[in-house]
Every structure is written in C-alpha cells, then in structure tokens.
Amino acid sequence: MRYDVLLFDLDDTLLDFGMTEHNAFRLLFEEYGLPNGFDDYLGSYKTISKVLWDDLEKGRTTLAELKVERFKRLFTEHALNIDPIVFGQKYIENLGKEVHMIAGVEEMFANLKNFRIGLLTNGFKDAQHARVNGSALKNLFEVIITSEETGFQKPQKEIFAYALEKLQISDPSRVLMIGDSLTSDIQGGNNFGIDTCWFNPNRKLNHLDIQPTFEIHSWNQLAEIVNTKVLEVKL
Template sequence: MRAVLFDLDGTLHDRAAGLVAFVRDQFIRFGIDPKQLNRFVSRFIALDANGKVWKTEVYSQLIKEFELMGSPTVEALVKEYLGLYPGFAMPMADAKYVLEILKTRQIVVGIVTNGRSDLQRSVITALGFDALVSAIVISEEVGVRKPQREIFDRALKKLGVSAAETIFVGDDAVADIEGALNAGLYTVAFHCVAPEEVTSTNTLREVLQAIDSRFDTHHLATGNAA
C-alpha cells in the first residue's frame, strides 16, 4: 500500500454539524419569529437530504413555509450559503491528526468528493486540509461522480499510484464503498453498513488503525510506505 484516498463530507468534514450551525445563524439573522428556529433548521436539513438536493430547491420551499426578514430571494440566500457556509465547516474528530500522521509517514493522500467545485474547495481550505493532501478530485471538475469508476481512476492518476496499492475511506455504502471496490481499491467503511469483507470503523482513529494494518509496520516505523 502506498496511498490513501478519503471522501470529504461525512468522513473528514462533519457536514451535518457545520450545516446546522450555519442554518441556525442564517435564521437568527433572517427569521422573524424566533420560535420557528428549530423547525426552520429541521426543514432545511430534511430538504437538503444530506447534500443531494441543491440549495435553490431547498430555499424555494423554505421561502414558501417561513416568513423571512426583508423577503430575501432564493438567489440571495444561495449566494449567502456559498459565501458563508465554509466559515461554519467543522472537521470530523481527529481528521487533521490522521492526515498529519499519514503525511509524516510519507503516505500519499488525496480527497475524492462529489459536489460543487467552489464550495468543496472552500471547505477544504477552511479546514486546512489542502496543505495535507497531494490531490483533490471533485465531481464537478471532472464531469463524473462517485460511485462511477472514472472518478477514482482520476484520483489514482493524480497521485501516481495503482488501485491495488490504495485504500479508500468513506461513509457512503454505495458512492464510496461500492464505488471504490468496483474500481479495485481496498476500502475502509466509516459510519456506514458495508460488506463483511470490508473493515468497518466508527472513529478516524480506528480508520488510522485499519490503514496501519495494510501497511508494512517496518516501513511505517521508518516513515516509508510499503
């Protein structure tokens, strides 16, 4: 093994927590009735569907359901989301620690994520991950999405490694685990149901242990990947 690829949202980036913090802040600034705060947050999260629904649709529905100060347009709310959300981004517990450890061991690391390029790159930069990885592959930039094999192939090419010597870590059973397996990578499942042959983990420290088990311990000790 020479390389590790990570999913971003739900794996390195605690998108759920960051999104709640952003939505609460937005409603506090725009909401007219403070008693509606929790319902607004719940509706946003439900409509967002874990990032699978773009914000134009989310805000279009919210504007119909809630009275907002100044009657902001959908376009204005989406623009604010794109501009402000990265400031609310939160790393998953131990994310930077794991990336830093892998970097010191000279294991090449990359991020493969679905989503908008501008938003995902802003989040990666805000979290400080850009300085810790050698490649970032975003679906909007390459024109293919996980679980399609090509997006994994693009990441492998950027890192200069083969699928057989790369581990993929992700939290989506289909997009991450099934997709990576079909691309020939060894996989580590993070907080998701996975096939029996796949290592399942609940913390990033457990992920690091799973990664360690796939690397030659002598090389890890000397800082060189097997």
C-alpha cells in the first residue's frame, strides 16, 4: 500500500529558514540602530533558541513563552535595553515577509499528481501563513496546521491526530510525513504511527535512535517513493 495523503514540514523542508532568519534579524537590528547586531548577537541567539526549541519539543515550555524568552535571555546576556516582547513581535512580522524556496520544491510538487497535501509546522501562525501566501505554495495545501493554533507541537501525537481529523482520515497507513527534522518530523510521525520520509539534502549522519521509513537527498526522489502506487479510494 502507498499513500494518498502527504504531510509536509515547512522550515528547511520547503522554505529556507536560514535565509529567512538572516534577513529578518538583519533588518530588525538595523531598525533598532544596531547595524552590526546580526553579526554580534546571532551566535548567542542560536544557542539560546536551540535550547528553547528543544524544550518545546519535550513539552518543557510553550510557544508563547519561547517567543519572548529567547530575546529576554539574549538581551540580558548582552546588556541590551530592548523590550523582548515588542522585539519578538516585530521579529515574527519580519519572518512573514521572507520567502525563500528550497531548490527543487516547485518541480517536486508539479510531479505529484492525485495527492492530498497538508502542511504541519511548529512555527508561528502569522509568520507561517504569510510566508506560504507569499510563495508559489499558495493554494497548494488542503490544510495548514501550526503548533500555535493547535496548542501542540511535533513530535507530540496530538498535532498529528489534529491533522488527520481535519483531513477526515481514519487510516494512518495512507499518510506520509515528510520533513528535515529527525526529532520533530520523523519522531513525531513515528510516535503517531504514520510512515515518514527524512529530507536530508546535506546527507547528515543519523546518530539518533530515530529511524525514518524513507530517506531522500533531493526532491526528485520523493516522486519515486509516492508514485509507486497511489491509493484508488479517497475518503
């Protein structure tokens, strides 16, 4: 049996988040009169942010707390007199203006026929919807589900249950989760009991006890997996 429902992650799967983050930060620090802020503070920010996103995946913090706390810690570390609440909101707004498609994505979707397509992201609602709507991905997804809207995040089972309920899918064997993160996308799919495909263009070694059903290194490989047999019945 193969799949007729494909769930995609967004950041670093379909859209380049590194470029998005770079531009959003650079412009925001310039607005605050810190033209060198990106170079001066990005290293600290990435360290702080990784800890908090890991905490989010493990249920130790919430997305609302993360939104402010990452900048609160950054500004405390560097003795900057900036309101983390205001800065955090402006950062989200800047993220929403940045759309950078990963190579091969448009061609990949052009080669996918007769599939139901959904988006499942741990990002912030306003930023993620704005980026999708500003891209060639607009109108592609049957559902766009963010962790901010559901109150759950990958790898929690609940966000996958929410997605399948929205799609009115009762048979998880029809669904394939596709994303770049082993700990979020792949672990989440494994937790819920759906097949997974790890998008790994840089051919990173997997040192974790998390095994995807498939691994691909370029988008043209996905069609080879999902087009093998498409389910005839659509519920």
